Every structure is written in C-alpha cells, then in structure tokens.
Amino acid sequence: xxxxxxxxxxxxxxxxxxxxxxxxxxxxxxxxxxxxxxxxxxxxxxxxxxxxxxxxxxxxxxxxxxxxxxxxxxxxxxxxxxxxxxxxxxxxxxxxxxxxxxxxxxxxxxxxxxxxxxxxxxxxxxxxxxxxxxxxxxxxxxxxxxxxxxxxxxxxxxxxxxxxxxxxxxxxxxxxxxxxxxxxxxxxxxxxxxxxxxxxxxxxxxxxxxxxxxxxxxxxxxxxxxxxxxxxxxxxxxxxxxxxxxxxxxxxxxxxxxxxxxxxxxxxxxxxxxxxxxxxxxxxxxxxxxxxxxxxxxxxxxxxxxxxxxxxxxxxxxxxxxxxxxxxxxxxxxxxxxxxxxxxxxxxxxxxxxxxxxxxxxxxxxxxxxxxxxxxxxxxxxxxxxxxxxxxxxxxxxxxxxxxxxxxxxxxxxxxxxxxxxxxxxxxxxxxxxxxxxxxxxxxxxxxxxxxxxxxxxxxxxxxxxxxxxxxxxxxxxxxxxxxxxxxxxxxxxxxxxxxxxxxxxxxxxxxxxxxxxxxxxxxxxxxxxxxxxxxx
Amino acid sequence: xxxxxxxxxxxxxxxxxxxxxxxxxxxxxxxxxxxxxxxxxxxxxxxxxxxxxxxxxxxxxxxxxxxxxxxxxxxxxxxxxxxxxxxxxxxxxxxxxxxxxxxxxxxxxxxxxxxxxxxxxxxxxxxxxxxxxxxxxxxxxxxxxxxxxxxxxxxxxxxxxxxxxxxxxxxxxxxxxxxxxxxxxxxxxxxxxxxxxxxxxxxxxxxxxxxxxxxxxxxxxxxxxxxxxxxxxxxxxxxxxxxxxxxxxxxxxxxxxxxxxxxxxxxxxxxxxxxxxxxxxxxxxxxxxxxxxxxxxxxxxxxxxxxxxxxxxxxxxxxxxxxxxxxxxxxxxxxxxxxxxxxxxxxxxxxxxxxxxxxxxxxxxxxxxxxxxxxxxxxxxxxxxxxxxxxxxxxxxxxxxxxxxxxxxxxxxx
Numbered sequence: 045x046x047x048x049x050x051x052x053x054x055x056x057x058x059x060x061x062x063x064x065x066x067x068x069x070x071x072x073x074x075x076x077x078x079x080x081x082x083x084x085x086x087x088x089x090x091x092x093x094x095x096x097x098x099x100x101x102x103x104x105x106x107x108x109x110x111x112x113x114x115x116x117x118x119x120x121x122x123x124x125x126x127x128x129x130x131x132x133x134x135x136x137x138x139x140x141x142x143x144x145x146x147x148x149x150x151x152x153x154x155x156x157x158x159x160x161x162x163x164x165x166x167x168x169x170x171x172x173x174x175x176x177x178x179x180x181x182x183x184x185x186x187x188x189x190x191x192x193x194x195x196x197x198x199x200x201x202x203x204x205x206x207x208x209x210x211x212x213x214x215x216x217x218x219x220x221x222x223x224x225x226x227x228x229x230x231x232x233x234x235x236x237x238x239x240x241x242x243x244x245x246x247x248x249x250x251x252x253x254x255x256x257x258x259x260x261x262x263x264x265x266x267x268x269x270x271x272x273x274x275x276x277x278x279x280x281x282x283x284x285x286x287x288x289x290x291x292x293x294x295x296x297x298x299x300x301x302x303x304x305x306x307x308x309x310x311x312x313x314x315x316x317x318x319x320x321x322x323x324x325x326x327x328x329x330x331x332x333x334x335x336x337x338x339x340x341x342x343x344x345x346x347x348x349x350x351x352x353x354x355x356x357x358x359x360x361x362x363x364x365x366x367x368x369x370x371x372x373x374x375x376x377x378x379x380x381x382x383x384x385x386x387x388x389x390x391x392x393x394x395x396x397x398x399x400x401x402x403x404x405x406x407x408x409x410x411x412x413x414x415x416x417x418x419x420x421x422x423x424x425x426x427x428x429x430x431x432x433x434x435x436x437x438x439x440x441x442x443x444x445x446x447x448x449x450x451x452x453x454x455x456x457x458x459x460x461x462x463x464x465x466x467x468x469x470x471x472x473x474x475x476x477x478x479x480x481x482x483x484x485x486x487x488x489x490x491x492x493x494x495x496x497x498x499x500x501x502x503x504x505x506x507x508x509x510x511x512x513x514x515x516x517x518x519x520x521x522x523x524x525x526x527x528x529x530x531x532x533x534x535x536x537x538x539x540x541x542x543x544x545x546x547x548x549x550x551x552x553x554x555x556x557x558x559x560x561x562x563x564x565x566x567x568x569x570x571x572x573x574x575x576x577x578x579x580x581x
Numbered sequence: 582x583x584x585x586x587x588x589x590x591x592x593x594x595x596x597x598x599x600x601x602x603x604x605x606x607x608x609x610x611x612x613x614x615x616x617x618x619x620x621x622x623x624x625x626x627x628x629x630x631x632x633x634x635x636x637x638x639x640x641x642x643x644x645x646x647x648x649x650x651x652x653x654x655x656x657x658x659x660x661x662x663x664x665x666x667x668x669x670x671x672x673x674x675x676x677x678x679x680x681x682x683x684x685x686x687x688x689x690x691x692x693x694x695x696x697x698x699x700x701x702x703x704x705x706x707x708x709x710x711x712x713x714x715x716x717x718x719x720x721x722x723x724x725x726x727x728x729x730x731x732x733x734x735x736x737x738x739x740x741x742x743x744x745x746x747x748x749x750x751x752x753x754x755x756x757x758x759x760x761x762x763x764x765x766x767x768x769x770x771x772x773x774x775x776x777x778x779x780x781x782x783x784x785x786x787x788x789x790x791x792x793x794x795x796x797x798x799x800x801x802x803x804x805x806x807x808x809x810x811x812x813x814x815x816x817x818x819x820x821x822x823x824x825x826x827x828x829x830x831x832x833x834x835x836x837x838x839x840x841x842x843x844x845x846x847x848x849x850x851x852x853x854x855x856x857x858x859x860x861x862x863x864x865x866x867x868x869x870x871x872x873x874x875x876x877x878x879x880x881x882x883x884x885x886x887x888x889x890x891x892x893x894x895x896x897x898x899x900x901x902x903x904x905x906x907x908x909x910x911x912x913x914x915x916x917x918x919x920x921x922x923x924x925x926x927x928x929x930x931x932x933x934x935x936x937x938x939x940x941x942x943x944x945x946x947x948x949x950x951x952x953x954x955x956x957x958x959x960x961x962x963x964x965x966x967x968x969x970x971x972x973x974x975x976x977x978x979x980x981x982x983x984x985x986x987x988x989x990x991x992x993x994x995x
Contacts, residue, residue, distance in 0.1 A: 105676060164954070167695035168674030176696030176890060180723060190704035248896055249626045256895040275899035280702050322696035341991055412829035430772060430828065430972055518772055519974060520965040526992070527961035543667055547958055547992065 088125050092118060117141055151561070158554035159327055164547050166310050166323045173324040174288055177295060177312065180321075181286040185269045192233040193271075193279035195248055195255055196240035202251070204260050204271060205234035206279055212237065215260040221271065248276045286320070295320055332555035345521050345528050346537070353533040356439065357505040361497055363444045368451025369489075373481065376459045387456070394449035402513035405442045430519050432530040439531050443510055450500070458492045459485070491575075498571035502564050511536045534560045626653040626897050629679040631669065633662035635852075636683050636884065639730075639919035646914070647905055653897050666691070673697040673889050680892040681902055686717035686726060686883040690954035693720045698887045700725055701899065706907050714924035716797055717883040717949045726885040727902050728924035729915050733879045734778060734850045735943030736870070740863040742845035750782060750872035754825055757845050764825075764844040770971065771831035774964030777950075778848055779817070780880050784948075786813040786873030790959060791951050799951040801993065805963075806986035809873075814970055814978035816872060821971035828972045851921055851940050858936070866939025868946070881947040883924060958992040 095118040102110040124130045124137050160166075191206040196214065203216045205227065212227035212234050228236040236242055248255060255276050262268040262281055269283035286295045286304075295304040295312050304312035304319070310326030311319040336346050371390060375383050393401065408415040409428035417424055428438045462485060470484050511517060517532035517540060527544055528537050534556060542553035632640050637659050644655040658679060660668060666688055672678040674697070692698040700723045707715050710728060718726030736753065742760045747753040757765025768778050776783075780790075788809040791799040820826045830838070839847040840860055847853075848869060857864050869877045886902045888895070905911060912928040915921075922941050923929045932938060950956070966975065966985040975981035 164670075164691065164957075165694050167670060167697065172674055172891075173696060179700060179890070180693065180696070180721065182700075183722070184702065190702075249894075252894055252896040256899075274699075274702060274895060275904055276896045277904070278702075278704060280704065321694050410829055412827060413834065427972070430974065432974075516773065518965070519969070520961075527965070529965075544961065547954075548667070548670075 084125065088122065091121055095121075154554045154557050157550055158332055158558050159329060160325050160551050161310055161323075161328045161331075162325045162551050162554075163549040165321065166325050166551075168322070168324060170306075170310075170324040173310075173312075173322050176322055177286065177320050178284065178288060181284065182282045183285045185281045185283055188269075188281040191271070191279040192231075193273050193277060194234045195243045195273070195276050196237055197243055197247075198240045202254055202258055203240060204258065204273065204279060205237055205240075206271065207232055207234060214240070215271065217258055217260060220261040220264040220266075243276075328551065332552045333559075335552065336555065336559070342526060345526065348521070348530075349528060349532050349534060349537050352436070352531070353505060356436075356443075356507075356533055357501050359440055360443045360447060360504040360507070361501050363440065364447035364451045364500070365455075365493075365497060367444060367448040368453075369455045371448070371452050372455035372459055373485075376456060387452075390452055391449045393445055394453070396446075398446055399509045399513050401446055402442065402510050405438075405445075406514050409438055429515050432519055435515050435519060435531050439511065439514060442514055443504070443507070446510070447500075447504075454493055454496050455489065458489045461492065462488045494575040495572065498568055498575070501571070502568055505533070505564050505567075506535045506560065507533065508535045508539065512539065534563075626651075626894065627656055628653055628681060628894055628897050628901060629656045629658060630681045630683065630901075631658050631660050631665055631679040632683040633660050633665045635662055636919075639884075639915050639921075640683055642918055643906070643911055643914055646911075647901060651900065651905075653900070655901070669889075670695050670697055673891050676891055678889050678891065680889055680894045680898045682887050682889065684726075684885070684887060685950075686714075686728065686885060687950045687952045687956060688887070689718055689720045689725050689952040691957055692887060693725060694954040697890050698725050699890045699892070699895065701727060701888060701903050703727065703903065703907070706903070709907070709926060710924050711926055711929065713797065713881065713949055714883045714885075717881075717952065718885055718887075719798075720952060726887045727906050728883045728885040729906055729912060730884040730919055730921035731881060731924055731929075731941075731944065732850055732852070732884070732921045733881045733940060733944035733947050734781070734848055734869070735879065735940050736867045737839070737847050737849055737854060737857070738865045738867060739839065739842065739845050740865055742842065746867060747870050749870050750785070750877075753846055753870060754823075760845045762842070762844050764838060766825060766846040766848070767830065767835045767838055767844045768826060768848045769830055769832045769835035770826060770828045770968055772828055772968065773961075774828070774966070774968035774971075775832075776960065776963040776967055777880060779967060781848070781869040781877035782816070782872045783810075783813050785869075785871040785875050785877040786810070786816065787875045788813050789878070789948065790963075791953070791955070793948065797949065799953050801953055801955045803986060803989060803993075806983065810986065811979040811982050813873060814982035817967060817970045818973075818978040821973060826971045828968045851937060854936050854940075855920055864936065866936050866943065868943040876946055879944060879947045880950040881944050882950055884919075884921065885924070955993045959989050962988050962992070 095114050099111050099114045099118075102108075102114065120137065120141075124133050191208070194205045196203040196205055201216055203214050203219075205212055205214045205224075206221070207213070207229055208221075211223045212229055213221040214224045214227075214234075214237055215221035224237055226238045227234050234242075243251075256272075256274055259270040259272055259282075261270045269281045271279045271281055273279040283298075285298050287298060288295050293306040296302070297304075302314050302318075304314045307313045308326060309323070309328065311323035313319045335342055337343050374380065375386055375390075380386070406429065407413075409417075411417055411425050411427050411430065414428070416428065417426055427434060429435050466488075467480060467484060470480050475483070511531055511533055515529070515531040517536050518529040519531075520527060520529040526537075526541055528540050532540065538553045538556045538560070541549050541556065630640070630644065637657065641657065644657050647653065648655050665682070665684065669678055669682050670691065678697070689698075703710075703715065703724055707724070711731065714728035714731055715724070718724060718728060736747075742762060743756050745756060747756055754765045769775055770778075783789075783805070786809045788805045788807070790803070790805050792802040792804045793799055817826070835847060835849070836853050836856065838844055839849075839853075840857065840862070854864065854866070869879060871877045886906055888898045888902055892898050907925070909925060909927050912923040912925040913931070916923045916928060916932070920937070922932065922937055922944075929941075932941070962985050966981055969975040970978045970981055
C-alpha cells in the first residue's frame with residue numbers, strides 16, 4: 045500500500061507539467077500536423093459523412109425534427125473538435141449527444157406517450173385514421189363486373205380506359221367515363237387511345253400512389269360510384285358508405301344517416317356510443333395514471349406487483365450481499381488455502397450471461413423433467429415455477445445464484461482496501477473477531493459498497509431479464525383483466541400491458557414506466573444522501 | 582493563417598463527406614438525395630415483404646420465381662414470429678413498415694382495428710378459393726388478405742403401438758393406457774397453457790369461444806361460458822388428475838415424446854408430421870374424436886398475405902399478392918415446399934398424400950379461428966386458466982372457468 049502511494053507521488057509532477065504545457069497551447073491539435081491530426085481529420089470526416097447522410101435521409105422523408113437535431117449536432121462536433129479552446133468539451137460532447145438521444149429523448153417520449161391513449165385502436169395520426177376509415181368503408185357496387193383496365197396519360201393527367209358494351213370508355217379524376225372513338229381494343233382490354241399515351245409497366249411503377257388513389261366517376265354527378273384500380277390492370281366500381289366532412293369533422297353513414305363526431309378520446313363516435321375503427325392517438329390527460337389506482341380490476345394486481353417488486357429488489361440485494369460478504373470475509377482470511385482457486389470458481393456464475401442462466405434454471409426447475417426434481421429430489425414433482433410462493437422462492441434463489449459473485453467481488457475488493465494496521469490495532473486493543481467485523485470492517489466496507497448496493501437495488505428493481513426468462517411473470521393471478529402473475533415485477537408488468545395482452549396499451553405501460561422511474565429515482569436519491577452521512581463517520 | 586486552419590479543415594471534412602455521399606462523382610452538385618435514388622430503383626421495382634421464420638421457407642422459392650418472371654425485386658425480410666405482428670402494427674404508421682406481410686388470418690381484426698392494412702379486391706378470383714379460406718380474411722364486409730394455405734390439428738396415431746380407430750376421446754385414453762406407454766395421449770401445454778390444442782375437446786362439450794353467425798362470421802359475444810364451459814373445465818381437471826394432460830409438456834417435449842414412441846397418440850398439426858415421417862414412423866391422421874358428446878371442431882388457420890395501408894408500391898404489391906399468389910402454379914409450389922393444404926381449390930384437389938388428406942378431413946368440421954380483435958383478449962386468460970385447472974392450482978374448475986369468462990369480458994370492454 046505505501047509503495048503504491050510513493051509511486052504515484054513520483055509521477056504526479058510529470059502530469060502537472062503536461063497539463064500546464066497543454067494549457068499554454070504549444071501542443072494543440074489544431075496546429076499539430078502530426079499523424080494524430082490526420083487521424084482526427086478522418087474520424088471527423090466519417091462522422092460528418094454519416095451526419096450528412098442522416099440529414100439527407102431524414103429530409104427525404106420529411107422528419108424535420110431529426111434534420112434540425114443532426115444539423116446542430118454536426119455543427120457542434122466540427123466546431124468543438126477544430127477549436128483550440130474546447131478541450132474539456134471534446135471529452136464530454138460524444139457522451140452528451142448520446143445522453144440526449146438515448147436517455148433524455150426516450151424519457152421525454154415515454155412521458156408524452158403516458159398522457160395519450162396510444163395502443164391498439166389508437167395507433168396513428170388522425171389523418172391516417174380518416175383515410176383508413178374512408179378506404180375501409182368503401183363498398184364495391186353490388187353485381188358490378190371487374191373491368192380489364194389500361195392506365196393512360198395526357199399532359200401529365202392520368203386517365204383510365206375500360207371496355208363496356210364493346211365500347212372503349214376513358215375517364216379521369218375530373219371527367220366521368222365517356223366513350224371515345226378510334227381506340228384499339230385487344231382481348232377486352234384497351235391498348236391504345238388516340239391523343240393519350242398508354243403507360244408501360246415502368247411508368248406505372250413510378251406513379252403507383254397516384255394510380256391507386258385515382259377515382260374515376262362513372263356518371264358525371266358521381267351517383268353511380270367511381271372506378272378504382274389497385275393493380276393497374278383490373279378496375280372495380282365502388283361507392284363510399286361513409287362520407288367525411290372536414291368542416292364539421294364528422295363522418296356520416298350514407299345509408300343509415302348516422303353521424304359520427306370526432307371525440308376528444310380519439311375516435312369518431314355516434315350519439316349512441318358506437319365508434320368507427322380505427323381511432324387515433326389523442327391526449328387523455330392523467331387517465332393512465334389514475335386507472336392504475338382507481339380501476340379496481342387493475343389496482344389489485346398493481347399493488348400486489350408493487351409490493352412484490354420491493355420485496356424482490358430488497359431481498360435480492362440482502363441475500364446476495366449477505367452471501368457475498370460471508371464468502372469474501374471467509375476467503376479473505378490468509379489461513380484459507382487455495383484461495384485464488386476458490387475465488388475463481390465462485391466468479392463463474394457471474395461470467396454467465398444472465399438470460400442464458402435464467403433459461404437453464406427454468407429447464408432445471410421444470411416440475412416433471414427438470415434436473416432438480418428428477419435427479420436431486422429423486423423424481424418428486426415439486427411445482428417450483430407454478431406455485432405462487434414457490435415461484436417467488438425460486439426467483440429469489442436463482443437471483444442469489446446469479447448475483448452473489450458480484451457482491452463477493454466488490455466485498456473482496458473493499459476488504460483488501462481496508463488498511464491492515466487499523467484492524468491490527470483493534471486486535472491489539474483486545475477486540476474479538478466479531479467485534480472487529482461489526483465495529484471496524486463493516487462500517488469501513490459500507491463507505492465503498494453502499495452506493496453499489498443502491499445501484500444493485502435499482503438494477504434488481506428493473507430486473508426484467510430474470511423474470512421474463514425464468515417464470516414469464518407466472519403463475520398468473522386468477523382474476524385480473526391484464527395478463528400478469530405472482531412473480532411479475534413492475535417492469536415485466538409494463539411489458540405485459542404493452543405487448544403481451546391481446547390489447548396493447550402503450551399509454552398505460554408508459555405511465556407505469558414513469559412511476560417506476562419516480563420510485564427508483566427517489567430511493568436512489570435518499571440512498572445516496574444516506575451514504576454521504578456514512579462517509580462522514 | 583492560424584485562424585483559417587480550422588476553417589480549411591472543416592471545409593475539407595465537409596468535402597470528404599460530400600464525396601463519400603455522391604459516390605463516383607466528386608462535385609457537390611451531383612449529390613443524389615435518397616428520394617431520388619428511391620425513384621430510380623422503382624423503375625425495376627422493389628417490394629419489401631415481411632415473413633416470419635415459420636413461413637419463410639414456403640415463400641422463398643415463390644419470391645425468387647416472381648422476381649425472375651416480373652423483374653420486381655422481392656426483398657424478403659425475416660422477422661421473429663413473436664414480434665412480426667406487433668412490429669407491423671407499430672411501424673406501418675411511421676412509414677417504416679413493409680409493403681406486404683405474410684401471416685395468419687387471425688391477425689386481420691387487429692390490423693383492421695389499427696388501420697394498417699389495405700383492402701384487396703379478389704374479384705372473380707374469390708370463387709376459385711375454398712370459401713372458408715377467403716372468408717377468414719374478410720372483416721366488416723371487406724377482404725383484407727389473400728389466402729394460400731389452410732391448416733388445422735388432428736389426432737395422429739403411431740400405428741406401431743395402436744391400430745384401432747377410437748370413437749370417443751375416452752377410448753383414445755383407454756387404448757393409450759392399454760398400450761402401456763408412458764403417456765396415453767399427448768396434447769402439448771407448457772406453463773402458459775395451450776388453448777389451441779385443447780379447443781377440439783372444448784367444442785365437443787358445446788362451448789365455442791365466440792358465437793358464430795349463419796355465414797360463419799363471429800360476433801363478439803362470448804360463448805365459452807355457461808354449463809357447457811364448466812363441464813369442459815371439470816373434464817380438464819379429470820384429465821389433469823389422471824396425468825393425461827401435463828403442464829410440463831410443451832410443444833418441443835410433446836414432439837420428442839411422440840418421436841420416441843412414448844405415446845400412441847398425439848394431437849398436433851401438419852407442421853410436425855414431416856418430422857414424424859422423416860423419422861420413419863408409420864402414422865395415420867384421424868379426426869379428433871368427441872369427448873363431450875358433440876362434434877369436436879378444431880380451429881382452422883389460414884395462411885395468407887396482407888398489403889400495408891401505407892405502401893408506396895401499391896400496384897406492385899397487388900401484382901404480387903392478388904395476381905401472382907392466386908395462380909395455380911404458385912399455390913402448387915407453396916404446397917410442395919410448405920406441405921400445407923392449398924387454399925386454391927384446383928391445387929387442393931391434386932393432393933394425394935394420405936396424411937394431408939387426413940388433416941383435411943379432420944378440418945372439414947372445423948371452424949376458422951376468430952379474427953375479430955376481441956380474440957386477442959381471450960388467449961392469455963384462456964390458456965393460463967386451463968393450465969391452472971390441469972395443474973391443480975385451481976381446485977374448483979367451475980369457479981376458475983367462470984372467473985376466466987368474467988375476466989375476458991372485462992378485458993374486451995377495455
């Protein structure tokens with residue numbers, strides 16, 4: 045320990061000198077045309093290339109928010125890395141940008157979704173919903189034939205040609221179908237009309253949107269419906285069964301006369317409560333947050349899961365820490381032989397990817413075929429993962445197996461950092477082994493370990509992988525309208541609400557996510573304040 | 582000079598960037614935007630098709646032949662079967678979705694409810710398909726998908742172990758027990774349950790999941806409750822207590838156990854019989870006999886293709902889905918690789934494989950799996966309740982079944 049200190053002391057002046065010379069600017073990269081400068085040039089060029097590509101791609105699809113962000117980010121990058129006065133920012137900028145994209149943006153977006161009804165039936169924008177309703181309620185005129193059709197063009201305006209009663213008919217979006225003379229007809233299909241160009245497949249492929257959206261009225265007053273084609277070779281006659289009126293923002297059923305008004309909940313709703321599908325994403329205020337507590341069908345399982353999440357996180361930290369500490373203290377004793385070997389073996393579970401280990405355990409705990417029941421318990425059928433309480437115990441045990449090596453590692457590290465002379469002096473004063481552990485080792489250990497325990501708590505609070513892979517949240521609660529179970533923690537409940545039930549509710553799932561954030565944030569904040577007082581001991 | 586160095590370097594970096602973007606040309610004026618490249622690519626045409634790992638093997642040869650015939654490039658994207666549906670619903674509104682998605686008919690309701698699929702017009706071609714296959718993709722009076730294959734489950738017998746044809750499900754169990762194998766009959770479950778494989782037994786008690794109208798379409802009125810439902814629940818408990826059904830046996834274990842000759846019977850679909858035949862087993866496919874007195878009706882699933890509501894290639898997509906997938910040659914080819922009964926009547930008539938004929942006969946009495954969006958709220962509760970009854974966690978099967986029905990009702994209400 046003391047040699048280390050002198051060692052670092054010896055190098056300290058060199059570092060200071062370097063910092064001073066940097067500050068003077070004699071080795072600034074901006075004027076240093078060494079290999080480093082060119083490496084930087086190439087790297088920044090690559091970043092610029094990616095950025096400009098991103099800007100062009102985003103501009104092409106009209107995502108102006110992304111364009112704006114990328115422009116600002118690129119200008120910042122170039123300015124910072126080619127400026128001489130921005131040394132600290134050079135180190136911070138990449139992290140800050142990624143923080144913005146992967147943390148702040150995601151958080152803000154989750155926050156936004158939590159106040160909407162985004163989910164099944166409210167999947168997209170209002171404009172999308174209107175066009176979907178229009179297309180879905182369009183009806184093919186009963187008994188009308190299918191027409192072999194040709195797509196024509198005249199002065200940039202699209203037209204279609206069909207054959208009816210052996211006469212070639214041509215029409216455009218504004219001009220109803222009318223007979224034309226001099227058209228060439230081959231096998232019931234028009235191939236050429238004087239004055240028009242017949243579009244070949246390549247040209248059709250370029251104007252697909254225009255062609256599929258083209259509606260050619262059959263009669264001038266629009267009473268007989270309109271001709272449409274989806275494959276540019278066959279046309280059918282459709283009439284709308286609902287009509288959208290933009291001025292009043294309503295859909296009207298042509299036959300029944302029912303009026304569907306756009307509602308604040310994001311649906312077109314009739315007076316009797318029936319709605320048109322699909323709806324659109326709409327703001328619903330605090331509804332997602334209040335349903336968690338007030339809707340008794342959801343609040344029951346929710347509070348159960350909340351309690352289990354706390355129990356799971358606390359017990360996981362407590363058990364792994366207790367076992368890790370015990371083993372660390374044991375193998376820290378110089379009297380234990382082959383300590384290195386044991387230590388290496390104990391780290392093994394930590395070296396396993398968590399999701400893999402959870403899957404392996406799931407197989408081993410299978411009541412009928414699992415290794416535990418079949419081999420260890422000689423063919424009993426203990427329902428490890430299907431009994432509510434046993435499943436909880438299994439989850440904790442598996443997490444203990446997965447988690448203790450980490451605690452063992454950090455405790456071993458922290459124990460070795462406790463100065464030997466302090467413990468030695470305590471022993472001289474006549475303190476017993478237990479007394480030393482309780483009054484000396486543990487408090488000193490806690491200074492470095494306590495923040496890690498809080499981090500571990502936060503990790504386990506959101507330990508989705510383990511729950512999802514081991515039990516899938518099951519066994520499920522008998523009697524809840526969302527598919528959640530006895531071992532579900534909040535984050536796996538979020539997953540279940542958002543994706544697993546038949547009815548996806550991203551809004552509610554986001555609201556629960558925000559709640560998790562608030563809980564973990566508060567606990568971590570309190571925890572870190574407490575550890576500060578530990579340091580003052 | 583000093584000041585200008587950063588400027589020069591920045592300019593250089595930008596120039597490099599532009600050069601990298603424009604490819605062969607070095608002048609910034611020649612920079613092509615992605616939209617431009619997209620339109621030039623459309624001259625030949627590229628269709629993006631999403632397909633999951635269970636169907637990609639069927640679609641790949643057809644995609645290649647379509648490309649060879651029309652010059653339209655078919656970009657087959659393999660998605661995980663667990664995600665493909667959710668991803669499609671989430672990504673179509675953003676414009677990131679595919680042009681075409683290959684899937685099952687029971688996705689129709691969810692897709693329509695979210696406005697992510699475009700209607701298709703089969704026109705006169707509708708008559709060339711088996712009626713139930715076409716209707717399976719209809720929703721609210723409109724057609725949203727084009728079918729290519731039909732599949733359902735049936736009772737598969739290992740002829741080496743048992744030779745008699747059972748008349749009731751109890752006979753199946755009795756024969757299986759007499760055969761002295763580890764299991765009398767295998768119906769896969771897993772810890773989340775498997776209502777799909779139990780459905781024939783359930784319908785034999787007269788408890789279909791939703792009420793069916795005369796034309797075969799489903800109303801959103803639940804029909805699995807009442808006396809018929811609780812009788813079936815009691816029967817499930819009995820099967821669980823007799824160790825006929827076991828939650829520990831999931832799909833993989835079921836298949837393996839039957840391959841290992843541990844059971845004379847298995848309730849499964851054509852997706853597993855290829856493996857049984859490859860293993861040299863002598864099997865016969867039988868209709869599932871009744872357990873509750875009425876006809877046992879398996880769910881009939883239909884495979885098909887949907888077109889995205891936001892496709893930029895609607896004409897190409899219709900060319901592939903409506904005009905190409907519906908041809909006899911293509912349906913023949915799909916049968917040759919997929920081994921499922923074609924939806925096109927002309928292709929289906931040509932089948933002479935006794936195993937598929939057996940599945941076809943077993944499915945003749947079946948009912949299409951409901952495609953209404955309400956069905957999504959049913960699966961989770963249904964499977965877990967059944968597995969709780971079988972496993973014995975739900976000691977009172979009738980009560981558990983009634984709770985389940987209430988839960989499904991409230992989940993449907995939202």
